[in-house]
Amino acid sequence: MxxxxxxxxxPREMNIYGDLGNIITLxxxxxxxxxxxxxxxxxxGKPFDFSEVDIVFGGGGQDSGQLLVGADLAERGxxxxxxxxxxxxxLVICGLYQLFGRAFMTLEGQNIPGIDVFRTTTTGSxxxxxxxxxxxxxxxxxxGFENHSGQTRLEPEQSPLGKVKRGFGNNSxxxxxxxxxxxAIGCYLHGPVLPKNPELADAxxxxxxxxxxxxxxxxxxxxxxxxxAAEVAARRP
Amino acid sequence: xxxxxxxxxxxxxxxxxRMLGRGGxxxxxxxxxxxxDPTLGTNLAAQLPHGVILITGTNxxxxxxxxxxxxxxxxxxxVLTNRSGSNLxxxxxxxxxxxxxxGGEIDATIGLFEVDEAWLRIVAAELQPRRIVVxxxxxxxxxxxxxxxxxxxxxxxxxAATQAELYLNADDxxxxxxxxxxxxxxxxxYFGVEGLPAQTAGHQVSPIDxxxxxxxxAELNFSRVFYGHIxxxxxxxxxxxxxxxxxxxxxxxxxxxxxxxFTVAISGKRQDFELGLPGTYNLYNALAAxxxxxxxxxxxxxLEQAIRTTDAAFGRVESVAIGNKTLLLLLIxxxxxxxxVIETFxxxxxxxxxxxxxxxxxxxxxxxxxxxxxxxxxxxxxxxQVICSGIRAxxxxxxLKYAEIDSLCVEDPSSGLNxxxxxxxxxxxxxxxxxxTAMVAIRRELSLRTSMPEVKI
Numbered sequence: 001m002x003x004x005x006x007x008x009x010x011p012r013e014m015n016i017y018g019d020l021g022n023i024i025t026l027x028x029x030x031x032x033x034x035x036x037x038x039x040x041x042x043x044x045g046k047p048f049d050f051s052e053v054d055i056v057f058g059g060g061g062q063d064s065g066q067l068l069v070g071a072d073l074a075e076r077g078x079x080x081x082x083x084x085x086x087x088x089x090x091l092v093i094c095g096l097y098q099l100f101g102r103a104f105m106t107l108e109g110q111n112i113p114g115i116d117v118f119r120t121t122t123t124g125s126x127x128x129x130x131x132x133x134x135x136x137x138x139x140x141x142x143x144g145f146e147n148h149s150g151q152t153r154l155e156p157e158q159s160p161l162g163k164v165k166r167g168f169g170n171n172s173x174x175x176x177x178x179x180x181x182x183x184a185i186g187c188y189l190h191g192p193v194l195p196k197n198p199e200l201a202d203a204x205x206x207x208x209x210x211x212x213x214x215x216x217x218x219x220x221x222x223x224x225x226x227x228x229a230a231e232v233a234a235r236r237p
Numbered sequence: 238x239x240x241x242x243x244x245x246x247x248x249x250x251x252x253x254x255r256m257l258g259r260g261g262x263x264x265x266x267x268x269x270x271x272x273x274d275p276t277l278g279t280n281l282a283a284q285l286p287h288g289v290i291l292i293t294g295t296n297x298x299x300x301x302x303x304x305x306x307x308x309x310x311x312x313x314x315x316v317l318t319n320r321s322g323s324n325l326x327x328x329x330x331x332x333x334x335x336x337x338x339x340g341g342e343i344d345a346t347i348g349l350f351e352v353d354e355a356w357l358r359i360v361a362a363e364l365q366p367r368r369i370v371v372x373x374x375x376x377x378x379x380x381x382x383x384x385x386x387x388x389x390x391x392x393x394x395x396x397a398a399t400q401a402e403l404y405l406n407a408d409d410x411x412x413x414x415x416x417x418x419x420x421x422x423x424x425x426x427y428f429g430v431e432g433l434p435a436q437t438a439g440h441q442v443s444p445i446d447x448x449x450x451x452x453x454x455a456e457l458n459f460s461r462v463f464y465g466h467i468x469x470x471x472x473x474x475x476x477x478x479x480x481x482x483x484x485x486x487x488x489x490x491x492x493x494x495x496x497x498x499f500t501v502a503i504s505g506k507r508q509d510f511e512l513g514l515p516g517t518y519n520l521y522n523a524l525a526a527x528x529x530x531x532x533x534x535x536x537x538x539x540l541e542q543a544i545r546t547t548d549a550a551f552g553r554v555e556s557v558a559i560g561n562k563t564l565l566l567l568l569i570x571x572x573x574x575x576x577x578v579i580e581t582f583x584x585x586x587x588x589x590x591x592x593x594x595x596x597x598x599x600x601x602x603x604x605x606x607x608x609x610x611x612x613x614x615x616x617x618x619x620x621x622q623v624i625c626s627g628i629r630a631x632x633x634x635x636x637l638k639y640a641e642i643d644s645l646c647v648e649d650p651s652s653g654l655n656x657x658x659x660x661x662x663x664x665x666x667x668x669x670x671x672x673x674t675a676m677v678a679i680r681r682e683l684s685l686r687t688s689m690p691e692v693k694i
Contacts, residue, residue, distance in 0.1 A: 013449075132603070145603070147604060229631040236628070
């Protein structure tokens with residue numbers, strides 16, 4: 001059976017706001033098409049072999065979690081940068097999105113260096129950006145729930161994930177959300193993001209299957225439940 | 238003078254609101270008092286001869302408050318409490334206004350208030366409680382509160398603003414760590430569980446909320462986990478470990494869907510208790526109540542009687558009969574509570590009929606992401622028949638789909654209720670799992686059809 005290996009970054013520390021739902025979604029959408037999925041946890045201080053990894057996922061966490069994983073992530077930075085450059089599909093949300101950038105400066109002035117997959121810098125701020133968010137992206141309309149106080153700024157050459165239609169996105173200017181480098185995506189969308197945005201989930205799955213097995217097309221699934229939930233979320237405050 | 242005027246105005250406002258059919262005024266008097274006389278709460282609370290007790294924590298506030306009220310009444314106190322859902326500052330102040338006459342005199346000997354975790358800091362500083370109970374800290378409506386560590390710090394600041402005795406859950410590392418905020422170390426009391434069948438492996442799908450050392454952030458080692466992050470823990474670097482509780486549950490003798498029988502060691506002496514509520518989380522609520530009651534000086538006989546005779550609090554395991562069918566109402570408001578409801582009531586059933594009502598109003602939490610932190614997969618084997626209702630019915634249905642559970646979306650809860658009643662076989666029980674505002678709405682609906690009283694918030 002064709003099988004996809006998903007590396008889940010720091011599931012103990014970085015698993016806030018239902019981000020586990022993204023893993024469930026990748027796994028189920030693979031299984032429903034007759035592929036297997038194997039999830040391997042990347043844990044602080046434990047060796048991990050990225051050579052067999054087809055998809056990388058990481059979620060958000062509390063500030064304490066972020067400090068804890070920051071140093072560990074830095075040690076894996078070179079490897080993750082190489083995988084991103086090779087085109088491995090990645091999705092990092094909120095806290096790990098910030099750490100996949102150049103640096104994260106906390107509200108208390110602590111500077112946590114990032115791993116430089118994205119040309120972004122994030123600074124902590126006293127105001128939280130909270131609410132349902134809708135963006136327009138190359139994957140179509142994406143809906144999610146944002147809840148962050150970090151203000152993320154993109155360098156001019158960094159492409160965003162999409163344009164904000166409703167909500168804040170990267171920062172309180174409310175113009176753009178997320179970042180895309182090659183097949184690596186970073187964003188603030190919880191909800192979690194993949195269940196209600198199946199086109200994004202399938203894009204990651206197809207990229208992974210294509211790189212590993214040369215698959216060029218995915219069997220279509222009935223996404224009516226997914227789209228109905230996205231429709232309601234897009235209308236809520 | 239100012240106080241009398243404020244009391245008059247707030248009481249008229251409450252009366253008018255009642256007349257207009259907008260309920261008992263709920264938080265309105267407190268809201269007005271905040272503007273007119275911000276010291277009113279402090280002054281009214283100071284009238285209570287035996288002071289104020291505050292109960293906080295993510296889960297179990299209402300049930301624990303109800304249990305403690307029964308203990309204190311058995312002890313001869315006249316207890317003033319606030320109603321469920323009025324546990325922000327204005328709700329607490331409203332209760333004080335409601336109970337006082339125009340002269341600011343209160344016909345009660347003691348105030349017992351449940352307080353929202355994020356509001357404890359303000360309410361504690363204002364009411365200067367003599368005792369504070371902290372039950373547990375789970376992820377709940379994080380869109381309102383920010384993060385768990387931040388929340389614990391806020392509660393700590395509330396504690397530090399008082400001289401209160403603390404009653405802390407020894408088995409919740411974040412709660413136990415609040416001891417450092419006590420005015421003096423001898424004010425700290427712990428309750429905890431020694432003997433309980435620990436959670437079986439495989440059910441540990443739910444993410445652990447708080448499993449790092451509050452001192453050095455190292456990952457805590459758990460020798461036992463009872464549910465969520467509640468258990469016996471130790472920091473690998475020796476910076477922090479579970480404190481030894483004075484009041485501890487040593488043995489669970491019997492559990493059913495209706496009751497729990499258990500033994501508690503109170504400063505070394507063993508006593509049997511019976512509680513008319515199922516589930517591990519309710520054992521902790523009872524333990525908290527026993528701990529506070531014992532510390533207050535309530536006799537063990539009165540404690541035993543109060544725990545045995547108290548009914549479920551609003552929305553926490555209520556049963557209502559419609560014709561020859563029974564409905565069980567089980568409030569769900571965060572991943573831990575939802576998981577406990579599944580494990581306690583549903584996972585062992587065959588084809589249970591369930592109505593899940595998910596709203597995303599402010600009081601429910603705007604973000605419904607938490608549904609994905611509930612291990613609904615453990616429900617799939619019982620092949621439940623689920624109807625999803627409420628504003629975010631489609632989110633519930635989507636979560637169930639990915640747990641391989643089919644469901645039917647009926648957005649209107651009243652129609653959902655009809656469908657549920659049709660589906661329940663004669664003589665059997667169906668389950669309604671609503672979020673907070675959905676609970677209020679479905680009770681209104683049920684009060685039209687049965688003798689269940691409506692609760693106005």
